[in-house]
Amino acid sequence: MKRASRFFVKLVQEYLPNAYVLAIVLTFIIFLLGIFVANRGPLEMIIFWGTGYPELFQFAMQMVMVLITGYVLAKTRLVQSFLNMITDKATTPGRAIMITCLVSFVSCYLNWGFGLVFGALLAKEMGTKVKGLHFPLIIAAAYGGDIVRGPSSSIPLVVATEGHFMQDIIGVIPVSETLYSNWNLLVTLFLFILLPMVFWKMMPSEDETLEFMKENSAATAPLKEEIKEYKTFAEKMENSRIINFLFGLMPTIYLITYLVDNGLSLNLNVIILLFFAIGIMLHGNPMSYVNAVKEAVVAARGIILQFPLYAGMMGMMKASGLVVIIANWFVSVATPTTFPLFTFLSAGLVNLFVPSGGGQWAVQGPIMVDAAAKLGADLPKTIMAFAWGDAWTNQIQPFWALPALGIAGLGARDIMGYCVIWTFISALVITGIFLLI
Numbered sequence: 057m058k059r060a061s062r063f064f065v066k067l068v069q070e071y072l073p074n075a076y077v078l079a080i081v082l083t084f085i086i087f088l089l090g091i092f093v094a095n096r097g098p099l100e101m102i103i104f105w106g107t108g109y110p111e112l113f114q115f116a117m118q119m120v121m122v123l124i125t126g127y128v129l130a131k132t133r134l135v136q137s138f139l140n141m142i143t144d145k146a147t148t149p150g151r152a153i154m155i156t157c158l159v160s161f162v163s164c165y166l167n168w169g170f171g172l173v174f175g176a177l178l179a180k181e182m183g184t185k186v187k188g189l190h191f192p193l194i195i196a197a198a199y200g201g202d203i204v205r206g207p208s209s210s211i212p213l214v215v216a217t218e219g220h221f222m223q224d225i226i227g228v229i230p231v232s233e234t235l236y237s238n239w240n241l242l243v244t245l246f247l248f249i250l251l252p253m254v255f256w257k258m259m260p261s262e263d264e265t266l267e268f269m270k271e272n273s274a275a276t277a278p279l280k281e282e283i284k285e286y287k288t289f290a291e292k293m294e295n296s297r298i299i300n301f302l303f304g305l306m307p308t309i310y311l312i313t314y315l316v317d318n319g320l321s322l323n324l325n326v327i328i329l330l331f332f333a334i335g336i337m338l339h340g341n342p343m344s345y346v347n348a349v350k351e352a353v354v355a356a357r358g359i360i361l362q363f364p365l366y367a368g369m370m371g372m373m374k375a376s377g378l379v380v381i382i383a384n385w386f387v388s389v390a391t392p393t394t395f396p397l398f399t400f401l402s403a404g405l406v407n408l409f410v411p412s413g414g415g416q417w418a419v420q421g422p423i424m425v426d427a428a429a430k431l432g433a434d435l436p437k438t439i440m441a442f443a444w445g446d447a448w449t450n451q452i453q454p455f456w457a458l459p460a461l462g463i464a465g466l467g468a469r470d471i472m473g474y475c476v477i478w479t480f481i482s483a484l485v486i487t488g489i490f491l492l493i
Contacts, residue, residue, distance in 0.1 A: 057254070057257035057258055057477070058257070058258060058259075058260065058261075060477055061258040061260075061473060061474055061477050062260070062264075064473040064474075064476045064477060065473030065474065066473070067473065068469050068472045068473040068476070069469055069473070072468060072469040072472055073469075074467060074468070074469075075358060075362060075454040075457075075458065075461075075467065075468040076358070076361055076362055076365075078454060078468070079362050079365040079366060079369075079454075080365070082369060082408070082409060083105070083365060083368060083369055083372075085409075086101075086369050086372045086373060086376075086378065086409055087101050087102075087105070087372065089376075089378055090104070090372055090376035090378060093378065093381060094376040094377045094378050094381060096376045096377075100376070101372055101376060104371045104372045104374075104375040104376055105368040105369075105371055105372050106368070106371075107371050107375065108367050108368045108369070108370050108371015108372065108374070108375070109364050109365075109367055109368040109371065110364065110367065111367040111370065111371060111415075112363045112364060112366065112367035112370075112412070113364070113367075115363065115412070116359060116360065116363035116364065116367075118324050118325070118328065119359050119363065119458075119459060120356045120359050120360060121328045121332075122169050122172070122173055122324065122327060122328055122331070122459065123173060123352065123355060123356050123359065123459045123462055123463065124349060124352040124353065124355075124356055125328055125331035125332045125335055126170075126173035126174065126177065126331050127173070127177070127348075127351070127352035127355060127463060128331075128335045128339070128345060128348040128349055128352050129331050129334055129335040129338070130177045131339075131348040131351075132334075132335065132338035132339060133338070134338050135338070139177065139178060139181045140181075140185075142155065142159065142178060142181075143155075143178070143181050143182055143185045143186070146182055146185070146186050147186075148186070148188075149186055149187075149188050149189040149190070149259060149265075150256055150259065152182040152186045152189050152194060153189075153193070153194060153197055153252060153255050153256050153259065154252040154256060155182075156175070156178055156179050156182055156194055156197050156198050157197050157198075157200065157201060157251045157252035157255055158248070158251075158252055159174075159175065159178055160174070160175030160178065160179070160197070160198040160199075160200070160201030160202075161200075161201035161204055161247070161248055161251055162201075163175055163201065164201045164202050164203075164204050164206065165201075165204045165206035165207075165244070166206060166207065166208070167206070167207070167208045167322050167327060168202060168206070168208050168209070169208070169324050169327045169328075170322075170327050171201060171202065172199075172202055172456070172459050172460060173331075173459060173460075173463070175198035175199070175201055175202070175460070176195065176198050176199070176459065176460035176463040176464060177463060178198065179194045179195050179197065179198035179460075179464070180195070180268070180463055180464055182194050183195075183267070183268030183464075184268050187267070188262065188265060188267070189265070189267060189268070190259060190260050190264070190265045190266055190267075191266055191267055191268045191269075191464070191466075192266060192466060192470040192471050192474070193255065193258060193259065193260070193471075193474055195460060195461075195464045195466055195470070195471050196255070196471035196472075196474035196475050196478075197251075197252075197255040197474075198460060199451070199457055199460050199471065199475065200251050200254075200255060200451065200475065200478045201251060202447070202450060202451075202456060203247060203447050203448065203450065203451060203478075203482055204244060204247060204248075204447070205235065205240075205244070205440070205443050205444060205447055206235070206244075207235065208322065208323070209235065209413075209443055209447075210413045210414045210417070211413055211414070211417045211421075211439060211442060211443040211446070212229075212231055212234040212235045212439060212440065212443055213231070214414065214417065215228070215229045215234070215439055216228060216229060216230055216231045216234070221418070222421065222422060222425060225422070225425060225426075225429075226425055226435060229435065229436055229439065233436040234436045234439055234440050234443075235440070237436060237440075239437070239489060239490075239493045240440050242489055243444070243485065243486055243489050243490075246485050246489065247482060247485060247486075250481065250482075250485060251478070254477065254478055254481055255474070255478070258474055258477060293342075294341070294342055294343045295341045295342070295343050295344075296341060296342070297340055297341055299341075299342065300336060300337075300339070300340060300341045300342050300345075301337070303336065303342075304333060304336040304337040307329050307332055307333035307336070308333045308337070310329070311326070311329060311330060311333060314326065335348075354462075355462035355463055355465070356459075356462055357462070358458040358461060358462055359458050359459065359462065362454075362455070362458060363455075363458075366410075366411055366412075366455055369409050369410065370409070370410045370412065370415055373406070373409050373410050373419075374410070374415075374419050378409075379406055379410065379416075379419045379420050380419070380420075380423060382402060382405060382406055383402050383406070383420050383423040383424060384423065385402075386398040386399070386401060386402035387402075387423065387424070387427040390427070390431065390433075391431070392431045392432050392433045393491070394491070395427070395428060395431055395433035395438060396433065396434070396437045396438055396440075396441035396490040396491075397441070397487050397490055397491055399424050399428075399438050399441040399442050399445065400441040400442070400444055400445040400448070400486060400487060400490065401445065401487075402420070402424075402445065403416065403420065403424075403441070403442045403443075403444075403445025403446050403448075404445040404446070404448045404449040404483075405449070406420055407445065407446045407448075407449045407450065407453065408449050408452075408453055411450065411453050411455040411456060413443070413446045413447075416446060417442065417446075420442075421442065424438055424442060425438070425439075437490065437493070441490055444486050448479065448482060448483060448486065449479070451475045451476075451478055451479040451482070452472060452475055452476055452479050454468040454472070457471065457472075457475075
């Protein structure tokens with residue numbers, strides 16, 4: 057395992073460019089595929105790209121806010137104490153890997169947005185505390201937990217919702233047949249056990265270990281309040297605990313009302329508001345929150361720059377018909393037994409260029425559902441195979457790693473060598489179980 061990880065780390069370091077440059081290269085690839093495979097004109101492809109470019113503006117802002125509010129929350133003394141309580145259990149690098157993997161996996165299972173940020177924050181804290189811990193590996197381990205499909209997974213939730221866009225074709229499929237089926241829980245359990253084992257086995261030797269370097273990443277330690285006398289009315293307002301508390305009541309009361317009415321039905325907007333409300337209350341005064349945001353914004357630059365590029369790719373993939381061409385090719389070679397496997401592989405391949413589960417399902421989903429019906433393949437298994445395929449190649453797609461990388465202050469090439477190993481092993485587990493069932 058160490059030899060394999062060493063090989064892929066060197067390979068990635070040598071050939072994987074900066075995540076922004078990679079996005080540009082992928083854009084060129086789709087552009088050429090659209091011309092030579094989908095028989096579209098160059099101008100058409102450019103128009104598809106330009107039409108798609110703004111499509112992720114809202115989602116990009118949501119991801120920026122998830123990162124910023126989560127990062128700022130980590131700058132509070134209470135959250136720092138909680139992180140310290142967890143990291144104090146990690147007395148060795150091996151324990152740090154194990155704890156980070158398990159906590160990240162459970163957090164991502166509960167809600168992928170929360171888990172993505174919390175896992176990265178915990179991994180970074182481990183890096184600052186545990187001597188001899190390989191920092192890129194611990195960040196990769198935290199990101200590895202994002203592969204799980206839990207209660208916030210969009211595709212099974214969509215088909216379980218009354219009035220979804222394919223209800224006339226497949227009806228409403230409850231989550232008891234998809235997310236909470238015995239076979240899907242088995243996949244989840246196997247990955248939960250394997251994740252810490254795989255990353256523990258990949259720990260490099262002492263002479264190859266790269267510990268956390270503070271100068272490469274903004275510290276997550278809580279901000280120290282400066283005790284000074286505020287003379288002007290403006291200064292008193294800016295540092296008023298009363299104003300801060302009264303304002304913090306607004307999102308807090310809203311969230312209480314929402315949870316009473318909807319239970320623990322968390323979405324991305326609720327997670328953002330939850331982070332914001334707790335952060336406001338714990339920071340004490342408005343300027344403390346503002347100062348913490350200054351650091352967090354720097355960590356969000358990758359999301360701001362690159363998400364629109366992937367939206368442009370999605371525009372070209374969908375409008376040119378490339379998604380349909382890829383899906384139909386996999387369908388053409390499938391049998392009722394192997395159809396979930398090929399659904400998984402096709403979803404994983406398309407996800408490299410259309411890294412949005414909901415958007416991918418809207419285009420590719422009807423093709424896979426229609427094929428499953430014609431082949432007599434199991435529909436709930438097809439849906440979950442698609443969901444797992446969408447999650448699977450996220451591990452080697454910097455798009456979803458950007459929040460974690462922003463928090464850690466690392467680049468994609470620092471962690472992707474380890475993620476490649478996890479991608480191979482997780483694929484064996486997922487496809488193996490789907491074939492057996």
